Each structure stands twice: as structure tokens, then as C-alpha cells.
Amino acid sequence: MIPFLDLNQVNAPYLQAIEEASLRVIRSGWYILGNELKTFEKAFAAYCEAEHCVGTANGLDAITLILLAMDLPKDSEIIVPANTYIASVLPVSYLHLTPVFVEPDPHTMLIDPARIEQVITPRTKAIVTVDLYGRSCEIAEILGIAKKHGLKVITDAAQAHGATHAGRKVGAWADATAFSFYPTKNLGALGDAGAITTNDAALAEKIRYLRNYGSVIRYQNEYQGVNSRLDEMQAAILSVKLPYLDPENTRRREIAGRYLRELKCKDLTLPPGDRISEDAWHLFVVRHPRRAEFVAFLEAQGVQTNVHYPQPIHKQLAYKEFKDLHLPITEQIHREVVSLPLNPVLTDDEVAHIIQTVNQFDLQ
Numbered sequence: 001m002i003p004f005l006d007l008n009q010v011n012a013p014y015l016q017a018i019e020e021a022s023l024r025v026i027r028s029g030w031y032i033l034g035n036e037l038k039t040f041e042k043a044f045a046a047y048c049e050a051e052h053c054v055g056t057a058n059g060l061d062a063i064t065l066i067l068l069a070m071d072l073p074k075d076s077e078i079i080v081p082a083n084t085y086i087a088s089v090l091p092v093s094y095l096h097l098t099p100v101f102v103e104p105d106p107h108t109m110l111i112d113p114a115r116i117e118q119v120i121t122p123r124t125k126a127i128v129t130v131d132l133y134g135r136s137c138e139i140a141e142i143l144g145i146a147k148k149h150g151l152k153v154i155t156d157a158a159q160a161h162g163a164t165h166a167g168r169k170v171g172a173w174a175d176a177t178a179f180s181f182y183p184t185k186n187l188g189a190l191g192d193a194g195a196i197t198t199n200d201a202a203l204a205e206k207i208r209y210l211r212n213y214g215s216v217i218r219y220q221n222e223y224q225g226v227n228s229r230l231d232e233m234q235a236a237i238l239s240v241k242l243p244y245l246d247p248e249n250t251r252r253r254e255i256a257g258r259y260l261r262e263l264k265c266k267d268l269t270l271p272p273g274d275r276i277s278e279d280a281w282h283l284f285v286v287r288h289p290r291r292a293e294f295v296a297f298l299e300a301q302g303v304q305t306n307v308h309y310p311q312p313i314h315k316q317l318a319y320k321e322f323k324d325l326h327l328p329i330t331e332q333i334h335r336e337v338v339s340l341p342l343n344p345v346l347t348d349d350e351v352a353h354i355i356q357t358v359n360q361f362d363l364q
């Protein structure tokens with residue numbers, strides 16, 4: 001069986017360096033808010049071509065802290081993509097703000113800029129964009145719309161470390177960008193971790209307070225903050241892995257290019273191939289109208305797949321208040337998407353087997 005993703009294999013090349021870094025942290029006697037975090041924040045800001053980086057406990061908190069720091073009025077409407085992981089939207093409702101779902105472009109499956117202006121009201125205060133599956137959304141166009149209407153833009157780049165838009169890294173565009181270093185992401189820790197990047201010094205400073213009880217000087221609290229810090233152990237491990245993000249993304253792009261050239265199966269829709277080298281290819285998401293059959297066939301031929309995601313946010317029990325909302329493009333995407341294995345440790349032979357298997361689906 002070709003596994004969808006094997007984290008043991010993903011981390012194997014770095015294990016010795018990770019063990020050495022971990023031992024250094026264990027022996028340092030300093031585990032929270034120390035030099036390991038400072039070093040990683042500096043390196044990740046530089047990598048993202050952003051001026052500031054603030055580490056957080058996870059990606060969900062990174063989004064929450066950005067919105068909290070923006071201090072938006074309680075009845076604000078926040079535009080969000082209807083096709084995304086629930087973590088992009090939970091911070092909005094958690095802070096008693098109102099999510100306004102916008103349908104994706106059916107081809108890219110990312111928020112459709114043409115539909116954003118249609119839902120802007122006097123209560124709209126911000127847009128959350130998501131670089132889902134590793135591809136940048138139409139951020140330049142969305143920033144133009146935001147500027148025209150005086151809105152903030154927050155990007156959820158939890159799946160897009162290293163992706164670019166018009167040659168510039170995704171962490172450098174929006175008012176603030178949130179990253180997750182959950183172990184399965186393109187840059188993954190060995191536990192939970194996250195970060196925000198921004199070019200807004202005041203916003204970065206405020207988030208530095210908010211992630212640590214609203215305090216930077218011990219026992220002196222400027223804000224009612226939370227506890228969401230990226231710990232020294234995870235920061236040290238991320239510093240080990242960061243230099244390998246680009247070569248790993250290059251390998252992902254090679255595999256994606258091969259899939260795009262060689263996958264030939266009737267009724268199968270491939271992801272857009274117009275920006276192969278800008279996309280971080282966190283996931284290779286195809287669509288098939290007979291998904292269950294397609295998945296079962298691949299499984300029987302030794303290819304494990306995954307579905308990102310099986311149920312739209314507005315149809316989840318957690319969001320009952322939206323149960324009567326009908327978003328046909330998003331709902332169809334959720335019925336049809338399948339993610340093929342795509343990770344830096346796949347061998348050429350495995351890629352060939354996956355392509356051959358998919359291409360045999362019509363012939364069975």
C-alpha cells in the first residue's frame with residue numbers, strides 16, 4: 001500500500017539533527033519564550049519576505065490572535081471562503097463576529113474575488129482568504145477590493161508555506177498571514193505550532209502581548225490576552241526543518257507536474273496547472289463524479305487517498321445556524337474531491353504506480 005502520508009518517512013532525513021536540537025533544549029533549562037523561538041521567528045519572517053513573525057501555539061490560534069488584535073466591532077461581518085477547513089472560520093464565530101460565506105471559483109476551488117464585492121455591507125470589516133491545498137488565492141485582486149472598501153485582509157496560509165503569488169511569498173501580502181506547523185503541513189513540527197507574519201509593526205507587537213496573557217514584561221498586563229506560545233522545543237525542531245522546505249516543495253512540484261501531464265482518466269478533473277512553480281502543492285486534489293467507486297478502486301490497487309473535505313462548514317452540526325444556506329458550488333466540490341498522495345518522500349516508482357492505477361479506472 002502506498003500510504004497517503006507517512007510522517008516517520010517524512011522526518012527520517014532530519015532525525016539526527018532534530019534529536020540534537022531537542023537535547024540542546026532539554027539541557028538548556030529554558031522551555032518557553034526563549035532564544036530558540038526568537039531565532040525561528042527571525043528565520044521564518046525572512047523566509048516569508050515579511051518584516052515580522054510571531055510564533056503561536058497552533059494555526060487556529062494564529063488566525064484568532066490576528067482577529068483579536070484587530071479589535072473589530074462585535075457585529076462585524078467577516079467574509080470567509082465557503083470551501084475551506086473549518087479552522088479558517090472557527091476564530092470568526094468564536095470572537096462573536098459573523099462569517100459570510102463566499103463560493104469558490106469552481107476551477108481553482110479558492111474564494112472567487114468576483115463574488116466578494118456582492119456581499120459587502122456597511123458591517124463588513126475584514127476578508128479571510130485561504131491558500132487552500134497550497135495554491136495562493138487571487139490575493140492582489142482581493143487586496144484591491146479590500147482597499148476600495150476599507151477592509152482588513154487576513155490570509156490563512158496553513159497549507160501554503162513557500163507558495164508565491166506573482167513571485168512574492170504568500171506571507172508578505174495580507175495585513176497578516178496565519179501559518180500552522182501541524183505535523184502534516186509542508187513545514188511540520190513534531191507537535192502543535194503556528195505563527196503569524198505581517199509587515200505591520202504595531203499589529204505584530206500587539207500579538208506578541210496577546211499570545212502571552214497580554215504581557216511582554218512579566219506580571220505587567222496591557223491587554224486581556226490568552227496563552228498561545230510556540231514552545232522552545234518545537235521552535236528548535238522547526239529551525240532544523242526550515243532550510244529543507246524549498247527542496248521539499250521542489251519535489252512536490254515535480255510530482256504535481258508529472259500528475260498533470262500523465263493523469264488521463266475520463267470524468268476526472270485535475271487541479272489547475274497554470275502556476276505549478278508558485279503553488280506549494282500541499283495537496284493534489286482531483287474531482288470525480290463517482291468518488292466512492294474511484295476511491296475504492298485505488299484502495300484495492302494499493303493507493304491510499306484522502307478527502308479534503310467531506311462536509312462543508314455550513315452543513316456541519318457545529319454551524320446549525322447556516323443549515324438552510326445553499327452553496328451549490330461548494331456542496332458539489334465536497335461530493336467530488338479526492339486527494340491523491342503527494343509528498344516529498346514519494347518515489348518515482350510510486351508516482352508511476354499511482355498514475356497507472358488512476359489511468360486504469362476507466363478500463364476496469
Ligand SMILES: *Cc1c(COP(=O)(O)O)cnc(C)c1O
Binds near residue numbers: 060084088130194
Ligand atoms: C491545518 C489548518 C489550520 C489549523 O491549524 P492547526 O495548527 O491545526 O490549528 C487552519 N487552516 C487550514 C486551512 C489548515 O489546513
